[in-house]
Amino acid sequence: MDRLWAPWRVKYIRNKKRKKCIFCCGAKSAQKNYVVFKNRYSFSMLNIFPYNNGHLMVSPKRHVKELALLKKVEVLDLFETLSVTKKLLDKVLKPDGYNIGINLGESSGAGIAGHLHIHIVCRWRGDTNFMPILANTKVISQSLAELYQQLKNARSGRN
Numbered sequence: 001m002d003r004l005w006a007p008w009r010v011k012y013i014r015n016k017k018r019k020k021c022i023f024c025c026g027a028k029s030a031q032k033n034y035v036v037f038k039n040r041y042s043f044s045m046l047n048i049f050p051y052n053n054g055h056l057m058v059s060p061k062r063h064v065k066e067l068a069l070l071k072k073v074e075v076l077d078l079f080e081t082l083s084v085t086k087k088l089l090d091k092v093l094k095p096d097g098y099n100i101g102i103n104l105g106e107s108s109g110a111g112i113a114g115h116l117h118i119h120i121v122c123r124w125r126g127d128t129n130f131m132p133i134l135a136n137t138k139v140i141s142q143s144l145a146e147l148y149q150q151l152k153n154a155r156s157g158r159n
């Protein structure tokens with residue numbers, strides 16, 4: 001089994017002193033939090049500690065931890081946001097595939113278990129290559145700011 005190796009995430013995982021929910025902040029301040037797309041009840045944003053280039057998260061605006069706590073209209077909105085976000089990634093990064101999933105509860109690996117979110121991780125053939133294994137280093141060839149701008153441009157039809 002190939003594994004994505006992301007040692008830079010340790011900084012994020014060890015940061016236990018986070019006081020504010022990043023998703024609630026993202027819902028309020030789009031530019032500052034790399035929000036790529038906002039829908040009526042949900043939005044998508046870049047993960048600043050990505051597993052891979054093009055790791056985004058889709059979240060409801062409301063701070064809820066369970067799917068069952070979402071109203072039907074919020075579930076539809078969330079999946080529409082997921083679909084729009086994936087289309088933006090298709091257009092801008094053209095990955096070979098995706099891992100799309102939800103971690104529910106801290107024991108599942110959810111970093112922020114209190115606010116439901118869906119991970120979208122772009123995958124390319126060979127993205128689990130020798131660099132992470134031999135050098136304990138992952139090459140991400142694009143900055144977050146550059147990716148953010150490309151996704152925003154794709155959203156507004158400027159590329």
Ligand SMILES: [Zn+2]
Pocket residue numbers: 021022023024025062063064114115
């Ligand atoms: Zn929240």
